[in-house]
Amino acid sequence: xxxxxxxxxxxxTYGRKIALNQIHLNLEPGxxxxxxxxxxxxxxxxxxxxxxxxxxxxxxxxIGGVRPGVDTKSRISYLPERTYLYPGMRVEEMVRYFxxxxxxxxxxxxxxxxxxxxxxxRERLKNLSKGTKEKVQLIxxxxxxxxxxxxxxxxxxxxxxSRDYILHTIVQNYNRNATxxxxxxxxxxxxxxxxxxxxxxxxxxxxxxxxxQIRRHEGKSIDRFFREVFAC
Amino acid sequence: MLxxxxxxxxxxxxxxLLPANLLIVVMTFFACMAIRLNFGEIKxxxxxxxxxxxxxxxxxxxxxxxxxxxIYLIYRFYTSTYGDQGYLLHTLPVDKHxxxxxxxxxxxxxxxxxxxxxxxxxxxxFASEKGVIPELVDSMRLFTEEVGGRPSLFAGxxxxxxxxxxxxxxxxxxxxxxxxxxxxxxxxxxxxxAYYFGIYFLQQMLGTFYYIFLAVINRRLDxxxxxxxWEVTLLTGLVYTVVFYMVTWYTMEKQLNLD
Numbered sequence: 001x002x003x004x005x006x007x008x009x010x011x012x013t014y015g016r017k018i019a020l021n022q023i024h025l026n027l028e029p030g031x032x033x034x035x036x037x038x039x040x041x042x043x044x045x046x047x048x049x050x051x052x053x054x055x056x057x058x059x060x061x062x063i064g065g066v067r068p069g070v071d072t073k074s075r076i077s078y079l080p081e082r083t084y085l086y087p088g089m090r091v092e093e094m095v096r097y098f099x100x101x102x103x104x105x106x107x108x109x110x111x112x113x114x115x116x117x118x119x120x121x122r123e124r125l126k127n128l129s130k131g132t133k134e135k136v137q138l139i140x141x142x143x144x145x146x147x148x149x150x151x152x153x154x155x156x157x158x159x160x161x162s163r164d165y166i167l168h169t170i171v172q173n174y175n176r177n178a179t180x181x182x183x184x185x186x187x188x189x190x191x192x193x194x195x196x197x198x199x200x201x202x203x204x205x206x207x208x209x210x211x212x213q214i215r216r217h218e219g220k221s222i223d224r225f226f227r228e229v230f231a232c
Numbered sequence: 233m234l235x236x237x238x239x240x241x242x243x244x245x246x247x248x249l250l251p252a253n254l255l256i257v258v259m260t261f262f263a264c265m266a267i268r269l270n271f272g273e274i275k276x277x278x279x280x281x282x283x284x285x286x287x288x289x290x291x292x293x294x295x296x297x298x299x300x301x302x303i304y305l306i307y308r309f310y311t312s313t314y315g316d317q318g319y320l321l322h323t324l325p326v327d328k329h330x331x332x333x334x335x336x337x338x339x340x341x342x343x344x345x346x347x348x349x350x351x352x353x354x355x356x357x358f359a360s361e362k363g364v365i366p367e368l369v370d371s372m373r374l375f376t377e378e379v380g381g382r383p384s385l386f387a388g389x390x391x392x393x394x395x396x397x398x399x400x401x402x403x404x405x406x407x408x409x410x411x412x413x414x415x416x417x418x419x420x421x422x423x424x425x426a427y428y429f430g431i432y433f434l435q436q437m438l439g440t441f442y443y444i445f446l447a448v449i450n451r452r453l454d455x456x457x458x459x460x461x462w463e464v465t466l467l468t469g470l471v472y473t474v475v476f477y478m479v480t481w482y483t484m485e486k487q488l489n490l491d
Binding site: 071 | 233326490
């Protein structure tokens, strides 16, 4: 089976600083994968390269066997760590925007999630709180039938009470044959849904293993293990 | 996808720019009324003061709309392409050519629309004074003959085409500079300004060399007017359009650097 993501000697530098250092990584389809690492470890750089928002300095990256481009963008559903919605638009206009550009967008699914989270479709985005905007963004991203969902810190900006619902939303709504790559430092909240873990430090992949395998092998939770590995 | 991109670009810009341009229409109407008043016969100082204020506001509103439109379009391009909203735009499954074409077409259309309204407005103001329009037409004919041209429908159409292309080139110059500016690690907007002034300086240098060249060839010094034909404006406009388009597209496609 072709990996959904293949990184071959992937390197990205910013001036003299090396953000990603000769990364070799394969991600298989149908898994929920946690991309874990401290701030500045290279998680977001790797995610941006997958989405074609940055170009690698050297090496190669393939999404479903092809380099990032128009084709891969129609297969990836990406949630960035920042708010990218147009503030002047209403929620329902943003839903139509996604439907216009993504053939795999499911409008019924989006409205169902909006109603469950009691978000008014007529509301303008600029009038919503930061947390609600993030929820709208997540709803839009998870309403697609994509092959790869890349979620960069999906629960960082929302209150703890909503986190469970959001994780539930992610798990319930993704295409079962798809892969979810979830980048976060709130490991305790997400570790129960992870199938696999990729740990990154100083631009190097230091571990790629099954979540259950880590727990069994280390005899502790992934959160505990992470804290020990990345202890300052 | 190009059609969809253009649709959303229109939707995002008309809410602010249409009312701004309607302001020109409204102010032109009041300015025409004010200019028709015979100030010598009016005894009421309040009416004279009001008319003068209307004319001052008219001139001011023209500047505000002209500069405001330019600033808004630059701001809109920057935030939606290289700001936070760039994360959405650049992850849409659309060709980068389509993104550039949609944004540049809509911006150029707004600049042309504003320019057209302003020319029309000035024409109405002139028409309010008897005898000014025929004088203006005579002056333009004399000027055309002076620089060696002959007034014709073809020359008129080509002059308008050259103007449209030069506006397109100017819009693309701004998008190219903003695209080059985002390559910097820090102070992206400041670097965009630096690129703009650098390119402006280079263009002025090239223009000066061109006029010196014309002066030497033709052995006359008034080449600035002599050289301002629609052929030259159209040709330089087309060259700059292609160059700035390629710079904008290439940086977006190959050198995107979203923070």
